[in-house]
Amino acid sequence: MGVDRRKFLKIAGISALGVAAKPAASVFAKDMGSFTPSETILHLFDKPLGFAPGQALTATRWAMVVNVKAVDEEIANACQAACHKIHNVPDIENPKHEIKWIWSDNYENVFTDQEHELIMDDLKELPFLSLCNHCYDPPCVRVCPTKATFKRETDGIVVMDMHRCIGCRFCMAACPYGSRSFNWVDPREYINEEEQNMDYPTRMKGVVEKCNFCAELLAEGRIPRCVEVAQELSREKGKEPALVFGDLDDPDSEVRKLLRSRYSLRRKPTLGTNPNVYYIV
Amino acid sequence: MLEKALVGGRKYWIWMACLLVVMGVGFVMWLWQLSYGLGITGMSRDVSWGVYIANFTFLVGVAAAAVMVVTPYYIHHYKVFGRITILAEFLGVAAVTMCLLFIIADLGNPFRALNVLLHPTPNSILFWDMVVLNGYLFLNIFVGWNVLTAERKSVPPPRWIKPFIYISIPWAVSIHTVTAFLYAGLPGRHFWLTAIMAARFLASAFAAGPALLIIFCLIVRKNTRFDPGNQPIRTLSGIVTYAMCLNVFFFLLEVFTGFYSNIPGHMHTIEYLFAGLHGHNALVPWMWTATFFAAASLILLLVPATRRKDDTLVVACICVFIATWIDKGVGLVLGGFVPNPLHHITEYRATVPEIFITLAIWATGFFILSALYKVAITVKEEQQQA
Amino acid sequence: MYDGGKVITGLIIGVILLALPLWWNLGAEEKKLDIKLPKKEKKCVEANMRPNHMQVLDLWRDSVVRTANRYYINENGRKFEMSLQKTCMSENCHARKTEFCDQCHDYTAVEPYCWDCHIPPKEPKETM
Numbered sequence: 184m185g186v187d188r189r190k191f192l193k194i195a196g197i198s199a200l201g202v203a204a205k206p207a208a209s210v211f212a213k214d215m216g217s218f219t220p221s222e223t224i225l226h227l228f229d230k231p232l233g234f235a236p237g238q239a240l241t242a243t244r245w246a247m248v249v250n251v252k253a254v255d256e257e258i259a260n261a262c263q264a265a266c267h268k269i270h271n272v273p274d275i276e277n278p279k280h281e282i283k284w285i286w287s288d289n290y291e292n293v294f295t296d297q298e299h300e301l302i303m304d305d306l307k308e309l310p311f312l313s314l315c316n317h318c319y320d321p322p323c324v325r326v327c328p329t330k331a332t333f334k335r336e337t338d339g340i341v342v343m344d345m346h347r348c349i350g351c352r353f354c355m356a357a358c359p360y361g362s363r364s365f366n367w368v369d370p371r372e373y374i375n376e377e378e379q380n381m382d383y384p385t386r387m388k389g390v391v392e393k394c395n396f397c398a399e400l401l402a403e404g405r406i407p408r409c410v411e412v413a414q415e416l417s418r419e420k421g422k423e424p425a426l427v428f429g430d431l432d433d434p435d436s437e438v439r440k441l442l443r444s445r446y447s448l449r450r451k452p453t454l455g456t457n458p459n460v461y462y463i464v
Numbered sequence: 465m466l467e468k469a470l471v472g473g474r475k476y477w478i479w480m481a482c483l484l485v486v487m488g489v490g491f492v493m494w495l496w497q498l499s500y501g502l503g504i505t506g507m508s509r510d511v512s513w514g515v516y517i518a519n520f521t522f523l524v525g526v527a528a529a530a531v532m533v534v535t536p537y538y539i540h541h542y543k544v545f546g547r548i549t550i551l552a553e554f555l556g557v558a559a560v561t562m563c564l565l566f567i568i569a570d571l572g573n574p575f576r577a578l579n580v581l582l583h584p585t586p587n588s589i590l591f592w593d594m595v596v597l598n599g600y601l602f603l604n605i606f607v608g609w610n611v612l613t614a615e616r617k618s619v620p621p622p623r624w625i626k627p628f629i630y631i632s633i634p635w636a637v638s639i640h641t642v643t644a645f646l647y648a649g650l651p652g653r654h655f656w657l658t659a660i661m662a663a664r665f666l667a668s669a670f671a672a673g674p675a676l677l678i679i680f681c682l683i684v685r686k687n688t689r690f691d692p693g694n695q696p697i698r699t700l701s702g703i704v705t706y707a708m709c710l711n712v713f714f715f716l717l718e719v720f721t722g723f724y725s726n727i728p729g730h731m732h733t734i735e736y737l738f739a740g741l742h743g744h745n746a747l748v749p750w751m752w753t754a755t756f757f758a759a760a761s762l763i764l765l766l767v768p769a770t771r772r773k774d775d776t777l778v779v780a781c782i783c784v785f786i787a788t789w790i791d792k793g794v795g796l797v798l799g800g801f802v803p804n805p806l807h808h809i810t811e812y813r814a815t816v817p818e819i820f821i822t823l824a825i826w827a828t829g830f831f832i833l834s835a836l837y838k839v840a841i842t843v844k845e846e847q848q849q850a
Numbered sequence: 851m852y853d854g855g856k857v858i859t860g861l862i863i864g865v866i867l868l869a870l871p872l873w874w875n876l877g878a879e880e881k882k883l884d885i886k887l888p889k890k891e892k893k894c895v896e897a898n899m900r901p902n903h904m905q906v907l908d909l910w911r912d913s914v915v916r917t918a919n920r921y922y923i924n925e926n927g928r929k930f931e932m933s934l935q936k937t938c939m940s941e942n943c944h945a946r947k948t949e950f951c952d953q954c955h956d957y958t959a960v961e962p963y964c965w966d967c968h969i970p971p972k973e974p975k976e977t978m
Binding site for chain 1: 506510512573585587646650651652805
């Protein structure tokens with residue numbers, strides 16, 4: 184044998200590298216819209232992208248206003264049930280593995296930095312809706328190592344890309360509001376097959392999920408389900424709408440009008456997250 | 465040189481076989497975790513990081529401690545450490561490998577781990593953690609192996625290795641700083657949101673790592689024909705003493721800030737850890753155990769008589785190791801999640817599969833360490849005879 | 851060569867094992883694929899779907915999830931909503947996973963994990 188072991192291994196290693204690096208000379212980048220550089224490279228061979236549906240509701244900064252006094256137990260429960268139904272959120276009894284996109288809790292839990300012992304009686308018993316705030320400066324997006332959670336440039340919604348999530352749960356540690364849930368087990372067993380929404384996927388074990396401001400409904404020209412349900416119930420009860428949804432960047436939107444005329448709170452404002460869910464008291 | 469790890473006496477092979485058994489059991493448990501989901505651990509929606517990340521955090525510190533031997537030897541020409549730099553570097557290799565394994569074990573979708581490379585995200589600290597940990601692993605293997613090869617051939621190490629050695633020094637500091645940044649930059653977790661986090665991490669690392677190294681040196685002296693010498697151990701024990709003092713001091717600084725300012729966010733977790741909060745007190749015995757071991761270690765280390773004697777020094781090092789492991793692993797990581805952002809409390813207890821997987825990863829680290837040490841010590845023994 | 855007997859024997863065993871896929875099924879009946887194409891639609895959404903469908907789905911997914919662009923016009927000028935559950939698996943198209951997707955996937959032992967999340971359309975149970 185003329186080649187010694189060391190030389191053989193060196194040659195084998197370099198050959199392996201050479202075979203693996205396919206020449207990409209004949210491919211040129213197409214217009215990839217708002218993909219990142221790595222996404223562009225990964226889709227180098229593909230066709231250009233699509234476009235937004237005409238009937239979609241559009242905004243540059245989606246926000247929600249919760250009319251605290253108008254949300255009662257029935258509305259809070261209905262919001263959660265409706266949201267969880269259309270998004271196939273599993274119903275897991277074990278509180279450690281629970282998954283929830285929107286839920287209600289007490290004032291002192293939702294507003295931990297505002298609470299004191301002598302809160303007015305009206306607020307003490309009220310259910311406060313808690314959900315992802317779709318922050319303008321989301322810490323969860325800042326920490327995600329794969330951009331599996333990201334803030335959509337077009338409308339400001341903080342979206343989960345379930346295909347990319349590696350399940351590191353850094354976003355869960357980063358979220359100051361506890362809005363995120365992880366699939367500790369296979370959720371399919373906890374979803375009622377008869378009642379599931381066939382137009383929306385479930386998730387698999389190992390990914391994080393949270394409220395998505397019903398991005399898929401917005402694309403169809405509908406408002407988020409919780410807002411829809413809350414407004415319907417509020418109408419029936421003859422109350423002000425419990426939830427209002429709109430574009431913060433549009434000075435004439437419902438949300439802006441409400442915020443101009445009523446005193447509003449946001450959760451943990453000192454943390455610099457700039458939440459887009461407001462609570463009018 | 466790796467073939468030297470394949471030759472050994474009975475004790476060596478029995479040790480490696482035991483490690484392989486533990487690794488095998490843990491591997492099977494990991495397969496179970498892959499199929500059932502991370503739900504077989506004790507983690508929950510509120511405590512979303514548990515014993516895997518706790519061990520990862522602790523071991524990054526142990527890995528960084530190699531710098532405490534490399535810096536005096538290469539920068540300050542402290543010749544005494546020459547005999548043990550390779551032991552420190554190989555400890556770094558084993559520790560970083562364990563870190564990477566703990567991260568893989570903790571991922572919900574480990575087979576998507578490449579996404580971190582395919583979609584680089586410079587604003588994410590976890591991305592940088594991956595970069596620095598893998599870089600450090602490479603540096604230690606590269607430097608350690610080349611220097612050892614040179615020693616085996618009785619020649620000085622090649623000159624081009626020097627830049628890599630110099631880079632490994634700030635790099636070691638960086639791995640632990642970046643790991644601290646994972647915690648210190650999260651706005652919602654008041655227990656972690658403190659500037660001193662990185663300094664605490666480094667102090668704790670420079671206590672635990674060299675302590676472990678001292679124990680290994682003494683084991684090597686007892687079981688092989690290579691004697692690292694008394695001087696390195698003396699100096700290392702001094703380093704451990706200073707580092708442990710700083711570590712405890714930094715912790716007490718946190719206690720002062722929390723309790724003197726009386727700000728609830730800064731106090732709650734410390735209260736939970738040491739006294740219990742609203743009836744939840746699962747970690748209280750752990751933290752007081754850590755305190756006891758920390759105090760014992762400080763007494764044994766600060767009193768010259770006990771620091772200078774090998775048998776009491778070993779006890780001190782074990783105390784340091786236990787105290788820092790509990791403080792950094794259990795206290796820091798688990799404590800940060802209590803109370804949760806809505807001020808509810810969910811406690812955490814590791815499950816059996818989780819513990820087995822953890823033990824298997826530790827066994828893997830010891831396996832790699834033993835093999836590498838076998839190579840290094842055989843080379844040194846051969847050099848001694850020559 | 852040293853240990854020539856062992857090396858040659860090992861090589862022969864190795865080659866036999868590596869060639870297993872080639873000789874294992876010799877003489878077995880050839881399985882016929884029974885792919886049911888959509889009754890009404892005659893043109894695929896894209897050209898060369900059989901080799902390219904994963905790339906198409908990949909691009910569709912990134913487009914919908916990451917850029918909110920849900921609609922798409924293919925080479926033939928037809929508009930599609932890029933959705934696996936709502937478009938690809940709709941009643942007019944590849945409505946039955948077992949009759950379409952699984953046919954090739956089972957044959958080639960490919961197990962895409964799309965269905966861990968995406969809900970395949972309900973299929974009527976086979977009548978006895």
